[in-house]
Amino acid sequence: KQNLLAVSLSRSQSVVLVDPDTLSPVQSISTATQPEGLMIWNDTMLYIAESGANSVLVYDLINSRENKRIAVDFTPRRIISAGGFIYVANYNSKSISRLSPGQLGVGRTVPLDGRPLEMAYDTRNRWIYVGNADQNTLDILDPSTGKPTGRIELGSRPLGIRVVN
Numbered sequence: 001k002q003n004l005l006a007v008s009l010s011r012s013q014s015v016v017l018v019d020p021d022t023l024s025p026v027q028s029i030s031t032a033t034q035p036e037g038l039m040i041w042n043d044t045m046l047y048i049a050e051s052g053a054n055s056v057l058v059y060d061l062i063n064s065r066e067n068k069r070i071a072v073d074f075t076p077r078r079i080i081s082a083g084g085f086i087y088v089a090n091y092n093s094k095s096i097s098r099l100s101p102g103q104l105g106v107g108r109t110v111p112l113d114g115r116p117l118e119m120a121y122d123t124r125n126r127w128i129y130v131g132n133a134d135q136n137t138l139d140i141l142d143p144s145t146g147k148p149t150g151r152i153e154l155g156s157r158p159l160g161i162r163v164v165n
Contacts (some may be wrong), residue, residue: 006046013030014031015021023076023117028044031050036051039086054072075093085101091117094114122165127140127143131156139151140152
């Protein structure tokens, strides 16, 4: 099993893989403009939200090569896995893209009434919480359907979300 730390470097348009034991960079992955959110699938594929290119780069960590690039909506910033799918927060489109691992495109687009940024998956309750920057809420998605199921009013902009079980 690999033991690496992936770090997106938006200004240098790359993702650096770092060995956390030696604290040394071991590989640099060139990306399209403004890589932001990162997610690992099955310890083999690194999904990179390319904010400036409106795409998600799928990088094969085993073979050290680009596997595919998937077009999504405008300004993808964060990415998580939940319920066997991959979810991408498209900030300027006010939407969430749902991807299926191994597929070449977007399976479903979920429209929202505000710009999504942070996301977190609650494994116990099986909900995806999406920070809605415009509405000052947490929007709740059901990963089995990919549809919104509720909302939590916060009164202020949610900037960080983590589930504590």
